[in-house]
Amino acid sequence: MEQKDLISFQNVYYAYEEEAEEPAYALKNVTFSVKEGEFLFILGHNGSGKSTVAKLANGLLLPTSGVVTVDGADTKDENAQMDVRKKVGVVFQNPDNQIVASIVEEDVAFGPENLCLPREEIRARVDEALRSVDMTEKRHAETYRLSGGQKQRVAIAGVIAMRPKCIVFDEPTAMLDPKGRRAVLHTIRDLNTRFGITVILITHFMEEAAQADRILVLNDAEIALEGRPREVFSEYELLLSCGLELPDTAKLGKALQESGVPFPDGILSPDEFLEAYMRLRKDH
Amino acid sequence: MPLLEVQNISFGYGHHTPFEVQAVKDISFAIEKGECVAVIGHTGSGKSTLMQMLNGLLKPESGQVLLNGENIYQNKKTAAKARFQVGLCFQYPEYQLFAETCAEDIAFGPKNMGLSPEEIRKRVLLASEIVGLPADKLDVSPFDLSGGQKRRCAIAGVIAMQPEILILDEPTAGLDPAGREEILSMIGRYRKDRGATVLIVTHSMETAAAIADRILVMNGGRLVLSGSPEEIFSESEALLEMGLDIPSFARIILALRSRGVELPSAYTLKDAARVLSDGLRGGGRL
Amino acid sequence: MIKDITIGQFFPGNSFVHKLDPRAKILFLIVYIVALFLCRSFFSLLLMLAFSLFTVILSRISPKMIWKSMKAILVIVVFTAVLQIVYNDKGDILWKPFASGSFAVTTGGVYGAVFLIVRIIALILLTSLLTYTTSATLLTDAIEKLLSPLKLLHVPVHSLAMMMTIALRFIPTLLREIDIIMSAQKARGAMLDNGSMGQRIKALVSVFVPLLVSSFRRASELATAMECRCYTDGANRTRLRVMRFSWRDAAAAVVLIAVSFAAVFLSFCPISTILLFQPVIS
Numbered sequence: 142m143e144q145k146d147l148i149s150f151q152n153v154y155y156a157y158e159e160e161a162e163e164p165a166y167a168l169k170n171v172t173f174s175v176k177e178g179e180f181l182f183i184l185g186h187n188g189s190g191k192s193t194v195a196k197l198a199n200g201l202l203l204p205t206s207g208v209v210t211v212d213g214a215d216t217k218d219e220n221a222q223m224d225v226r227k228k229v230g231v232v233f234q235n236p237d238n239q240i241v242a243s244i245v246e247e248d249v250a251f252g253p254e255n256l257c258l259p260r261e262e263i264r265a266r267v268d269e270a271l272r273s274v275d276m277t278e279k280r281h282a283e284t285y286r287l288s289g290g291q292k293q294r295v296a297i298a299g300v301i302a303m304r305p306k307c308i309v310f311d312e313p314t315a316m317l318d319p320k321g322r323r324a325v326l327h328t329i330r331d332l333n334t335r336f337g338i339t340v341i342l343i344t345h346f347m348e349e350a351a352q353a354d355r356i357l358v359l360n361d362a363e364i365a366l367e368g369r370p371r372e373v374f375s376e377y378e379l380l381l382s383c384g385l386e387l388p389d390t391a392k393l394g395k396a397l398q399e400s401g402v403p404f405p406d407g408i409l410s411p412d413e414f415l416e417a418y419m420r421l422r423k424d425h
Numbered sequence: 426m427p428l429l430e431v432q433n434i435s436f437g438y439g440h441h442t443p444f445e446v447q448a449v450k451d452i453s454f455a456i457e458k459g460e461c462v463a464v465i466g467h468t469g470s471g472k473s474t475l476m477q478m479l480n481g482l483l484k485p486e487s488g489q490v491l492l493n494g495e496n497i498y499q500n501k502k503t504a505a506k507a508r509f510q511v512g513l514c515f516q517y518p519e520y521q522l523f524a525e526t527c528a529e530d531i532a533f534g535p536k537n538m539g540l541s542p543e544e545i546r547k548r549v550l551l552a553s554e555i556v557g558l559p560a561d562k563l564d565v566s567p568f569d570l571s572g573g574q575k576r577r578c579a580i581a582g583v584i585a586m587q588p589e590i591l592i593l594d595e596p597t598a599g600l601d602p603a604g605r606e607e608i609l610s611m612i613g614r615y616r617k618d619r620g621a622t623v624l625i626v627t628h629s630m631e632t633a634a635a636i637a638d639r640i641l642v643m644n645g646g647r648l649v650l651s652g653s654p655e656e657i658f659s660e661s662e663a664l665l666e667m668g669l670d671i672p673s674f675a676r677i678i679l680a681l682r683s684r685g686v687e688l689p690s691a692y693t694l695k696d697a698a699r700v701l702s703d704g705l706r707g708g709g710r711l
Numbered sequence: 712m713i714k715d716i717t718i719g720q721f722f723p724g725n726s727f728v729h730k731l732d733p734r735a736k737i738l739f740l741i742v743y744i745v746a747l748f749l750c751r752s753f754f755s756l757l758l759m760l761a762f763s764l765f766t767v768i769l770s771r772i773s774p775k776m777i778w779k780s781m782k783a784i785l786v787i788v789v790f791t792a793v794l795q796i797v798y799n800d801k802g803d804i805l806w807k808p809f810a811s812g813s814f815a816v817t818t819g820g821v822y823g824a825v826f827l828i829v830r831i832i833a834l835i836l837l838t839s840l841l842t843y844t845t846s847a848t849l850l851t852d853a854i855e856k857l858l859s860p861l862k863l864l865h866v867p868v869h870s871l872a873m874m875m876t877i878a879l880r881f882i883p884t885l886l887r888e889i890d891i892i893m894s895a896q897k898a899r900g901a902m903l904d905n906g907s908m909g910q911r912i913k914a915l916v917s918v919f920v921p922l923l924v925s926s927f928r929r930a931s932e933l934a935t936a937m938e939c940r941c942y943t944d945g946a947n948r949t950r951l952r953v954m955r956f957s958w959r960d961a962a963a964a965v966v967l968i969a970v971s972f973a974a975v976f977l978s979f980c981p982i983s984t985i986l987l988f989q990p991v992i993s
Contacts, residue, residue: 186601187571187573187600199939201935201939226938226939226941227941230940231936233935235932238929239936241877241880242848242876243879244847244848250950251937251940251942254948254951255940255941255942255943255948257947257948259949263949263951267951281723283721284880288468299940300939300940303941315598315599316599318468318628318668319628319669345601345602348673385603389672389673389674389694390673390677393694396695400702402702411676415677415684418686418705422704422705441776441779442773442775477894482894482897501905505900508897508900509900513895520924520925521892521921523920533896533899533900534899534900537901538900568924
């Protein structure tokens, strides 16, 4: 089945301080597209330009040159601006700085309120959004009393309530502890598999990336690598030179190979690792 | 005599409000000179409160904190002095940078200690060398540094006080893999070269496994587990229940064991690889 | 400790007071304050105090919380009371500490001081109860609604209300941040809680600069996030919550007006003088 492109970047450049003689590029000649329903990871070290991608994807920033389209509409088209923002939601790193209201459900309602929806519709969307991030119980809680993971889930609910086709997550777990990280990742995966929302997840946690449909590696404003997780993680040297690393399972596999064990390439999940190891044992 | 000894300390917030929290409940432990201890627990487990009680910032509601055998809360003077003896570096310390240049920021602590200008200068240079901050950055505004450099500059500000024990709260939070690696190897060097005592507060088992001699696990304000990394990671189920993780290498070894493969435990990459390849070589004999 | 500040906090609940319409609560508070300042006798003042205590009980907020908010303002209360004693020279002289000069403690001064204390306590009781029982968002929504006639005069009522919502939302966050920065700088020996006045002021720079930097960062991130959620000028925004007046508001209004009227009436009525409660402020 041919799925259509939801977001596409074509030869996108983005420069800070455009007026300067030698503009500093956050993105250079970046071309990629995201299909509807896809789970795309964007990896890169801090300052590699990955956060700029998030802001370009929903028209918050406009490319210096090149074209970004969302569902066929150019983000430079002012008439399409609202529509683009409705279709592509963004969740940022620090949940504290994206929550507007003091009460959970009032914050989730913020987006739908901006869309000028009728009250009943807002109610329905808020309830649904809170259910989908499993925060219904806390709907009357004060936002600042929540844990980091809970706050981030409220922020996600706030975006879901706008019923976007795609959500871009800009390092959503960077400030969370393992428990919060697990809960947020679980929520994100759920959104993709159960609700069919297209997800672009920007991160530098390699463990998370093993579950991607496709991975894009950014290095110094340019795309360094693109492909399925297995392909990307077999480029060990290149990843390292991009300031990244392998998921732990792959690291262990590699260490085994180095000590002379004929361990197979491209093992990413712990389950695969166990299978491969057990097979090797049988062979010995 | 241990360098730092904590005896039955407790502390709570918001007494008489509906939001009362007993953040730290009756905690005791000791740290020897030269040790590297990691305190692990999820957010809200009381780690941060505990930390502030160790350096004279927060007086425990009950119990004592002994530094070289002396109660640091004896009087105002000893508590103030303890702030320099026990160097405390908060989470995201780069958000506390404020001076015009990095050198001035690093000098803030030593200046408050009332040291001579020459001594301060010496300490600033030494501290920035320890954290690996390039010398040409010393006269630059800290706000113009990269994220990783800001973090190192802030840590240098604490190291420059030359504390007897260095406490770091989540020193690698928010950094990318390369930045994380830099900070951890920096701490390792600092310990090796100077025989320094370090206490790391973290929720990352990987970090703890990589550098700690001993791990203390906190949950709900209590100290629930304490021991060598090996002992701690063998309690994987208890850790998971507390919302914590075990290092992924330890998890793989445990999973293999539960499939009937006899393997000694390991929790670092190097050990796990060795154990696994030994397991294959010896496999034929089973 | 900054963490102990309770003024402006909201304690979720389900009491009669919580359920009142926030617009009504604000109007009630205004009526109550006006009545309070019209009261001229102890008797009417005590009536108002009794009413506010009754409301506190209705709200089921722990008296300890109320006491804490009182404690914070106690200094001001005592200070004004002392001023009253020092400067009011009406009535009989009770005590003349200095042989020379005209300074003396008079009955008028003491009456005035006690009167003032009771009045301030009654005032704080209900004002803090308003924030304790109404969430910040509802409060700003209510203010926006009450001020909406000003839109005709081109006052940007909505933007003002949005600013207030955000300010209230960020107060706890920033208080926490100040607490952390202060602790962190104290850990580097900043003389924030010891040292001379000059040293303390100098040390404050190490708190203000990071606070300012972080506030700007937060503001810019928040603006970005709001834009992503399709916030424009917000003039036509719809609302999740629609405020409706109910029988509770009507009942509360009747009781409040009755009590206020009685209190004000009694201030000017001879009954109070018969009961030896003399008017003291004329």
